[in-house]
Amino acid sequence: MPEPDRDLSRKAIAQALADLADTAPLTLVEVATDGVTTFLLQRDGNGSPRGRSWSATWPDLAGERGWDADPAETRKAVLRASRAPSPFGEVILVAASSGDPKAEQALDWLRAAHPAAQVLRAEAPVAALVREVMADDPLTRSYELVVVLIDPGTDRPRLTSRQLFPLGSRPGARTRVSVRCEAVGPNGTAFAVVTWQGPEPRLLSVQSAPLAPGRYEVTAELVRPGRVSFTGLPALSPDPRDWNQLVSALPDRLPGGLGPAHLVCAVEVCGADDQVAERLSRARQVINLASGELGDLLQVSLLAYAAHSYDASAPEFPVRVPAWKAGAGEALDALDALEEQGAVARGYPYHPQAAQVEDMLAVVAERLDWADPTPTVVLTVGGRPPHPARTDPSMILPCPRRHDWRKLLASLRKRQGTVLGAICDQATDQTHQAWHGIGATALAHLEAVDVRGLAAALGLVASSPVHLPFPLLDETE
C-alpha cells in the first residue's frame, strides 16, 4: 500500500540504503506527472553511498507515435527508463503523482515488472529526500586517521591508524586526537583518512598542510559519509599524492641520537707526534659534537692503544682505559691527559706495521655490558691494522695474546644496538682491509673527515631533517 507520509518514505529509503550490500545497487524509480526519474544508489569502496539519476518525460518515452498508439512499445520504454536493475538489487517505486493516467499506467507496468518492489507515495519530488538520506547515512566502516609510530627498540617509523569514527557514526560526530609533527617536508604533513576492508587500508581522503614542528590537538568531524574535516590545524588543502606515494615517502629510520647513547672512543697513540695529536683532536670533536646534542644522555668511554713490542727488553704500552661510561666532561679531561702525554714511543718502531687494535677490541668486548640495550658506538681512530691471531701471509707478526680481531669484530657487530665507526689515517680506498670492518658502519679519512656526517651516520647526532609524510601519534595523550 502506498505510504503518503514523508517520514515514512524517508525511513523506508534509509532502511533500504542501510541494507545495501557492497555489490548490489538500490534502484528508486519515481513516477511523476511529467515522467519517470530513476535513482541508482550504491556503496563505493569505502562504504559511502553514491547516487546517480536519469529522467525521462512522457514524450521522451512515447516518442512521435504518441502514448496510446503502441502501448507495448511505450511499456518497454518505461521499463528501460527504470534502468532494469539486476536480479539481486532492491527496487523502490515512488508514486509522486495521483490521478495522472500516464503516471498510473506507468506505475502499473513497473509494479508488474517488479512485484517485490516497495511502493511509496510522495507528495513532492523525492530527489531532495534521497540526498538527505544519503547524507545522513551512518558509517558502514570505521574511519581511521593514518599516523606514524616510532618503534622504541629500533627507531624505525611504522604506519598505523587511529580510529576517528566507529561503525554507525553519523554526520556531526566529532573526535579529538593528539599528534606531533616533525620537520616540514615539501608536501607538508598529510592527514589521510582510511577505511579497512581486509588487511589493506583504503584511502578515503587526504589533505595536507605545511605544519610547523610541534604538538597539535586536532578535532575531526564527520561532515557526511566520505568527508571528514579537521580543525585545530592550519588550512588543509588537497594532497596530490596517491596512497603508494605517501607510503613510499616514509623513511626507513629516524635520525639517531634521540635517546641515550654510549660512545666508546679508542685512539691509537703511537706513531708520529702530529699524527697522534690529530687523532686525539678528531676524537675530541666527535665527543664534543655528540655531547652537544645528547647532553647527559651521552656516556663516553675512552681507550688508548699503541704498538705491540716483540722485544722482551722493551715492555709495551698496554691498552689503557682512562674513562669508562663517564660523562663527556670526564672523558674530555682524560683526553687532555693523553694529549699532554703525546705519542707513545714504547714498542715503536719495533713493529711498525700494526697496532694493538685486537687487544683494544678484546678490552671493549670484555667491558661492555652485553645485557645493556643502550645504543653503543665503538669509534676507532688510528692508522695501523690489527695483528693477526696467528702467523699468516700478511707478514704482520701475530698478536702475543692471540686475540682474533675478526672474531671480536663479528661479536661486537652482533651485539644489540652496537655500531662500528672508524677514522683512519689513510683514505678509505688505500687503507688496510681490516679498517673496513673496524669502521663497518662509517669509515672516514683522518684528514678529510666530516665529523657531523660521521656522527650522524653513527646515530650520535641528528642527520639532515627527516620528513614524515604523516603526523606522529602523540602517545602521551
Add this chain to the structure above:
Amino acid sequence: MQSEPSRGRPDHNISMWGAPGSGKTTLLAALFIALTRRNDDWKIVGSDPASSDYLIERTNALSRGKVFPEASMALERYHWTLIGPAPQKTGLWGRKAKPGPPARIGLGMFDAPGGLFGTGRRPAGGVGAPDGAGDPRRQELLDSLEQSRGIVFLFDPIREFTFGDAFDHMHAPLARLAERMLASGEFTDGKLPHHIAVCVTKFDDPRVLETAEKRRLLTVDLDDPYRLPRVASEDARELFHELCQVSASGNADMVLNALDQYFHPDRIRFFATSSIGFYVDRRTKRFDWDDFQNMVPGEADEDSRIRGQLHPINVVEPMLWLGQRLAAIRPSTEIS
C-alpha cells in the same frame, strides 16, 4: 774459482750462484752461525783478509744487529774454506796414530749486483754479446763455475713470485758454461760434470711453509729440540716444482727443465733452506705454528729485521753434500 797455491789448498771448490736478492750473502753469514752451533768441528775460514773481513762483517750484522746483510753493489770475489774435523787413524797394534789432514772444501762466492746475467737490470756500458759474454765480470763468474765442480744455486720463491726472473739469471751462465765445458772436452755425455745443490730459500716465509704443509712435505727431526719443520731433501724437488707454479713470469718451470738438461740426475739435489729459520720463543723453546715468523718487514725506508734467535735450516747440508759427492769422485780425504 782459483785454487789456493798454498799449503791450505782446498780439496774441492764450490761456487755460490743465484739471482740478486736470492740470499747468497745471508746464507753465507748463516753458514758461519750454523757451523758454530754444530758440534762436529766443521768451520769456515777466510782464504784471504778481504774474505775474512767480509764474513765477519756480514755475520755480525746478522747475529748481533738483527738485520739482513747488505748485498754488495759491486762485483766482489770472496774465497773461504770449509774445514772439517781431522779423521782419526788407527795405528799399528791399535796404538793411537797421528790424525790425518782435515777435509777442506773451497767455497767461492761472487757477490754481484743484479743483472750480471739477467735481462732485467744489465749494467750500463757493457759491450759484447746480449748475454754479456764479453763482460770481464761475467768471465770471472764463468771461470769460477768452470773450475769448480760443485754449485750452490739459490732459488728465491718469493722473488720468483714477484719478479719471475730466476730463469733469466740461470740460462745464460749455463749455456756459456756448457760451451766452455764442450770446448774442454768435459761435455762428452751431454751433461755438465758439476754437482748442483739447489737451495729453495726463504723456507721460513709463511707462504713457502704453507705450500709445503699443503703438499704434506713437512717432517720434523726427532732429535731437534725445537721441533722445527723441515722438508726432506728427497721431497724438496716437489716443493720447488710446486713453488714454480706461482712464478710471476711463468718461466720457473724452465729452471727445472734446464737443470735436468744440463746436469746428471744423480748430481742434483734440492734443499728447502732458511738462513734465519723460524722464530722460537725463548721461554717455550718450541716451534709454534701460530707464531713462527722470524722476519719483520721494515717500513718503507727501513730494512727488514730479524725478530729472534737464528735457527738456520739446511744451510750447512748443501755444502757438506757437495763436499761428500766431490770427495767420492776424487777422494783426497774423508768427509764426515
